[in-house]
Amino acid sequence: MNKYAEALHLVREKEPLVQCITNFVTVNDCANIILAAGGSPSMAHDVREAAEAARNARALVCNMGAIEDAPSMILAGKEMNKLGRPVVLDPVAAGGTSLRREVAAELLKEVKFSSIRGNASEIRYLAGQQTAGSGVDVSALDKITEENLKEAAEMVRALAERTGSVIAVSGKLDLVSDGKETAVLRNGCATMARITGSGCMLTSMIGAFCGAMPEDCFTATVAAMSVMGISGEVAEARRIKNGTGNATFRTDLIDAVFNMTEEQLVEGMQYEIL
Numbered sequence: 001m002n003k004y005a006e007a008l009h010l011v012r013e014k015e016p017l018v019q020c021i022t023n024f025v026t027v028n029d030c031a032n033i034i035l036a037a038g039g040s041p042s043m044a045h046d047v048r049e050a051a052e053a054a055r056n057a058r059a060l061v062c063n064m065g066a067i068e069d070a071p072s073m074i075l076a077g078k079e080m081n082k083l084g085r086p087v088v089l090d091p092v093a094a095g096g097t098s099l100r101r102e103v104a105a106e107l108l109k110e111v112k113f114s115s116i117r118g119n120a121s122e123i124r125y126l127a128g129q130q131t132a133g134s135g136v137d138v139s140a141l142d143k144i145t146e147e148n149l150k151e152a153a154e155m156v157r158a159l160a161e162r163t164g165s166v167i168a169v170s171g172k173l174d175l176v177s178d179g180k181e182t183a184v185l186r187n188g189c190a191t192m193a194r195i196t197g198s199g200c201m202l203t204s205m206i207g208a209f210c211g212a213m214p215e216d217c218f219t220a221t222v223a224a225m226s227v228m229g230i231s232g233e234v235a236e237a238r239r240i241k242n243g244t245g246n247a248t249f250r251t252d253l254i255d256a257v258f259n260m261t262e263e264q265l266v267e268g269m270q271y272e273i274l
């Protein structure tokens, strides 16, 4: 079986429990997209139970949109590291404020992440580049384009090598690297950036895929990013056909993940190893 199809198959077969410590803006969408993919979400985030709750899970997602929950992320992250289970980071607005810069550094020091997924401003900040990002959305100056693809791929590869994590940057072009292999993915559509939560949902889904395929978080991350991108294309076709807007798009995006088949994934993936 194609390894990306296998990753989707394993999510549905294993129904991994994914512990998400995530923000109040998009928490419901994150839970629903994990369910759509085939996993089982738990959003427990209180510092008094975070480590114990994580112990029951196959993967942990730490989303820095919940900056106030950083102590829970560290306790739960260390617990999952001890158990050898995947921990996924979404560095929401990592370079945006001094608090976020401090928390990002502390998380990277205290917890070993299997996979880190952010937009280009967030990942460029973690890589030590000067960035123009200040909020949760990517800055136009930081975006990855066909023109700067080579430089961006090297930035992502070097960060993966330095952290020992799979690094994933999302946008019009997605890049994923484990430090050895670097892939560019060309699925998705611009409407995905017109809803809040497409990034948080994607990171949550990476958690489900890594939980189902912990021995190969690179393949799991590429598969989850491709499922998300193809689902965006399906939802966009419906939006254009029906003349709907971003609210319906968000629902159609989750529906498309729910209905994604292994064949659709293999046929729809626009994937290239650089």
Ligand SMILES: Nc1ncnc2c1ncn2[C@@H]1O[C@H](COP(=O)(O)OP(=O)(O)O)[C@@H](O)[C@H]1O
Pocket: 118, 119, 120, 136, 137, 138, 170, 171, 172, 173, 174, 187, 188, 189, 190, 191, 192, 193, 197, 198, 199, 200, 202, 225, 228, 229, 232
């Ligand atoms: N212009 C675009 N074209 C295609 N896909 C996009 C575009 N912008 C965002 N996406 C997709 O939307 C999802 C969320 O990515 P992104 O918007 O970068 O995250 P965030 O919401 O964290 O900033 C990813 O699957 C990404 O590939």
Ligand SMILES: Cc1ncsc1CCOP(=O)(O)O
Pocket: 023, 025, 026, 065, 066, 092, 136, 195, 196, 197, 198, 199, 200, 201
């Ligand atoms: C708007 C906002 N503010 C704090 S977290 C958050 C959600 C960000 O979600 P995404 O990065 O997936 O658009």
Ligand SMILES: [Mg+2]
Pocket: 092, 118, 119, 136, 199, 200
């Ligand atoms: Mg984001």
